[in-house]
Amino acid sequence: MTEMAQQTTATSPGHVEYVMRMGDNALILGQRTAEWCGHSPVLEEDMALANMALDLIGQARMLLTHAGRLEGRGRDEDALAFQRNEPAFRNLTLCELPNEDFARTMLRIALFSRFQLLLWERLLSSTDSELAAIAAKSIKEARYHAQHSGDWVVRLGDGTEESHRRAQAALDYLWPYTAEFFIPSAADEAAAEAGVGPLWSTLEADWEAAVRPLLEEAMLSLPAPVPFRSQGKFGRHSEHMGHLLAEMQYLQRIHPGARW
Amino acid sequence: MYTQALDLPQQNPEGRPPSLAENPAWQAEFDAKIDAGGFIEPKDWMPEAYRKTLVRQISQHAHSEIVGMLPEGNWISRAPTLKRKAILLAKVQDEGGHGLYLYAAAETLGVSRDKLTDALLSGRAKYSSIFNYPTLSWADVGVIGWLVDGAAIMNQIPLCKCSYGPYARAMVRICKEESFHQRQGFDALLQLMQGTEAQREMVQDAVNRWWWPSIMMFGPHDSDSTHTGQNTRWGIKRISNDDLRQKFIDATVKQAEVLGVTLPDPELKWNEQRGHYDFGRIDWEEFWNVVNGHGQCNVDRLAARRKAWDDGAWVREAAMAHADKAARRAQAAA
Ligand SMILES: [Fe+2]
Numbered sequence A: 001m002t003e004m005a006q007q008t009t010a011t012s013p014g015h016v017e018y019v020m021r022m023g024d025n026a027l028i029l030g031q032r033t034a035e036w037c038g039h040s041p042v043l044e045e046d047m048a049l050a051n052m053a054l055d056l057i058g059q060a061r062m063l064l065t066h067a068g069r070l071e072g073r074g075r076d077e078d079a080l081a082f083q084r085n086e087p088a089f090r091n092l093t094l095c096e097l098p099n100e101d102f103a104r105t106m107l108r109i110a111l112f113s114r115f116q117l118l119l120w121e122r123l124l125s126s127t128d129s130e131l132a133a134i135a136a137k138s139i140k141e142a143r144y145h146a147q148h149s150g151d152w153v154v155r156l157g158d159g160t161e162e163s164h165r166r167a168q169a170a171l172d173y174l175w176p177y178t179a180e181f182f183i184p185s186a187a188d189e190a191a192a193e194a195g196v197g198p199l200w201s202t203l204e205a206d207w208e209a210a211v212r213p214l215l216e217e218a219m220l221s222l223p224a225p226v227p228f229r230s231q232g233k234f235g236r237h238s239e240h241m242g243h244l245l246a247e248m249q250y251l252q253r254i255h256p257g258a259r260w
Numbered sequence B: 001m002y003t004q005a006l007d008l009p010q011q012n013p014e015g016r017p018p019s020l021a022e023n024p025a026w027q028a029e030f031d032a033k034i035d036a037g038g039f040i041e042p043k044d045w046m047p048e049a050y051r052k053t054l055v056r057q058i059s060q061h062a063h064s065e066i067v068g069m070l071p072e073g074n075w076i077s078r079a080p081t082l083k084r085k086a087i088l089l090a091k092v093q094d095e096g097g098h099g100l101y102l103y104a105a106a107e108t109l110g111v112s113r114d115k116l117t118d119a120l121l122s123g124r125a126k127y128s129s130i131f132n133y134p135t136l137s138w139a140d141v142g143v144i145g146w147l148v149d150g151a152a153i154m155n156q157i158p159l160c161k162c163s164y165g166p167y168a169r170a171m172v173r174i175c176k177e178e179s180f181h182q183r184q185g186f187d188a189l190l191q192l193m194q195g196t197e198a199q200r201e202m203v204q205d206a207v208n209r210w211w212w213p214s215i216m217m218f219g220p221h222d223s224d225s226t227h228t229g230q231n232t233r234w235g236i237k238r239i240s241n242d243d244l245r246q247k248f249i250d251a252t253v254k255q256a257e258v259l260g261v262t263l264p265d266p267e268l269k270w271n272e273q274r275g276h277y278d279f280g281r282i283d284w285e286e287f288w289n290v291v292n293g294h295g296q297c298n299v300d301r302l303a304a305r306r307k308a309w310d311d312g313a314w315v316r317e318a319a320m321a322h323a324d325k326a327a328r329r330a331q332a333a334a
């Protein structure tokens, strides 16, 4: 990521939104995952969950910084993280849902990291060289997240009656939100056109191929399809998002212009 | 490996049994090693009282790291920038890592982490009472790094040369990270002090609340301390409470000047004759109240640890059950 390699002009507004959406996914899921620090079932998981949250927040910083440059309105990572309202955030709804319990937490990371991994793989050859550099760094992190969360999904699915019940309940709850990953969008069209990144809708088959064997190994059954489509990536979020932002943004909001 | 870490075997099979305490030859060997400034290792014979003292001290230290994750953890979700969020999260994670090294050191003395955890959760074991104070503003995070990690370093540097090898080695690693924490805390405060009036007030308020509890971290005055004599003989305690406290105060006054904050002690002034700062009377009644469970957060901190443990029971059980099943499946396949 040398100065030379940094792309500072967006090929289209869709390009900016594409990068911002990825940054928001990482930020919001990082914020949620960090809630576990100090409260995990076992000390090793306090460490592992903090690790994953740190990776995600690190990715968010790079992606939002890059999105801000592409946008060219002088917004840095913090302006984007702390000064936008709900509708301006473009993360997948899945990322903002409450942790609930360890099963939902790990299953969410398992589902999301497998999606993110596919994106990073494609983005290695992005025409946006900065985005390609971010992908090269982040892909190793996503592999670890997929591995660690996947191991837990299997442990929980296979473990005890209670852990199986919780893992299945987590899957039943989260599964409907995964359809949002693949809804076509204008930003995707523009980004794909310019060679910035893939249409997210084209990743569905590969994602299912990565997710199904995991769920099978964990002996979890796939919920029946539902017509519901969440819309977080278009700026229409769940009720949880406002609370998450109220907490995350509070200091910047009550001390406008202060530096930290 | 996770399942093993939950309950380690009790005894190094090659070690001499610790119950045979009355062997003059072994005692002489032990004394000679201590006198020569050498390390006692898990396989070595040691007096039972030495082992017990170490278990108590190391486990209290481990519990302090774990409970200490809570007050600063209180600000992770509200950190004001992404960089500060990452720094704070990494710091709290480090404290968890310190807990892990220390539990591992305690386990070399034949106690399991599960047993020690149980002692904490049942309220039998103590942890540093500094963590029973609340974190009320973002500046508390910086002040904890500066003063609390700072005091911890003063207390812990002598332990890097403690006579018990595994404890000493854990402390070397921990001290490196603690001094990093202290610098980060100071840096966060410097930034705030260069900020708005409201930010400077936030820092001063946090300093007012944390100063006295921080200097209480060194424990009772030497004249009132139990254990000290024997622990010094054993090479577990190398510098007295009052000497450490004085050293900390002398170093901190200058840092407070750099920051531009006032330490809340009107009697704090340089004593030319002593070559140290004089300071006011410590409120030991408050100290003992908090130690004995009557600080603002004692109940909440322990409740948070219990909740994490109880809510996590099904997860730990699932991991064990899966490991069992996987082992049985592997056996059946072989
Ligand atoms: Fe620590």
Ligand SMILES: [Fe+2]
Pocket (backbone or CB within 6 Å): B095, B149, B177, B178, B181
């Ligand atoms: Fe620390």
